[in-house]
Amino acid sequence: MVEEMKEFSSLTCQKAGTREHDRVQRARILIVGLGGLGAPAALHLAAAGVGTLGLVEFDDVEISNLHRQILYRTPDLGRPKVRVAAERLTALYPGVSLKCFAERLSTQNVPKIFPEFDFIIDGTDRVASKYLVNDGAVLCGVPFSHAGIMGFQGQTMTVFPGQSACVRCLFPTPPPAGEVPTCQEAGIIGALAGSIGLLQAVEALKYLLGAGELLTDRLLIYDALATGWRTVRVSRNRRCPLCGDQPTIRQLVSADSADEPCG
Template sequence: MTDEQIERYSRHIILKEVGGTGQRKLLDGRVLIIGAGGLGAPIALYLAAAGVGTIGIADADDVDLSNLQRQVIHFTPDIGTPKVESARRKMQAINPDVTVVTYKEWISAANIAAIIAEYDFVIDGTDNFAAKFLINDACVLAGKPYSHGGILQFDGQTITVQPGESACYRCIFPEPPPKDAIPTCSRAGVIGVLPGVVGTIQATEAIKFLLGTGELLTNRLLTYSALRMKFREVPLKRSPTCPVCGDHPVITELRDELDALTVCDLETR
């Protein structure tokens, strides 16, 4: 590392769990964030600041005024700008060491496998079930570790999935609920600080994975209630009847659970 990098990452380097070797692992790491909204915003900022060398960010939306209450990577002058470009500018302003790869497109069964193949770790920052089940299936089939996160109103949840070793999202929820059975944040609302709490946990999981240190949030669903200011940990285990990672999987190729063109809105509204 250069003298400037040693100074920039000095608070990491003095940690015995990181050191110079760990910081080099972060600089060599590759993380994909799907969604540049409420969850994706703090994730992207913290991964860039930490020095994760290559960060992909996927979102097809443009910044609008209603995003700014919680999507802290976007500013008022960014309204009308593609979210991925707005995010890229802030990430590289924080840390020019970082390479940001942008995908201004919907993530679907047609393109997700090729995109996640380029990364060590994937983070789900989406807000709809079609996207969440697709990300889970793609990561499980590709053997790609990932972090799931979800938020609504005052509540959030997150879990880390290591395919072949831990429970996956479908072990908990085998299939999506009926369309419109559970409202999105754009319909039900979300307190602005909530994605900051859940998103920073997801960013932490990515950093720990790249470092190879600590205990990942596998086989444990972590839930958070902002109103009660309480965390709860729900123990899980891989389901032998899981349709994608079970003993006799029935999902062996990717599919869009719902109409991706109308439902897979890959921002956390």
């Protein structure tokens, strides 16, 4: 068994050739939200050798975060997440270059931050923020991985602006405040959040390497209770207010929302 593991490890390392390594090392990936999705994604992207990671997060570490936001530990309580994350990632992977944005994502900073990156991981925890990431990424032309988690279910989809369906193609407007249960009400399984966050990291790496088929025009849904995955076909909506034939959204709209943060 040990020999088999050595051989597998060797094959895996050989497959990652110099050219692929260089592509990953030159890459710049932005992670918006360092919660249950973004924390595991950040760890694995840094471990994979991504050269530059952008980290957007304005919250401090709370005890209720620790079961799923695995960058943080009990001694970090009360400290800014982005600072703790930078310390941990640098200690684990000194080669990674970090660009930290200790600020709430807004219509003002999205146009400045997003174009600096090759790919974006949406690890946000509010419906309004997810629409802001979607709109900002599409308007800036930056591919991104969308995701959401609730209770025992998670979902994710990759958006390639100009080529594939965006979140508004599927849901043109956000649901009214209060219609979607908060994470406190529905609960979050930490390991489930991690599973979806890691899928997002894989999508980012596939994009950088040009490998396989991205999860575009498909919504992947993970039902942990039934232990099943299914994909729902999503078509680009010609009447999408953002990326349709006659878009009505030409600039970013406010992300203000009554949603409670809980990622």
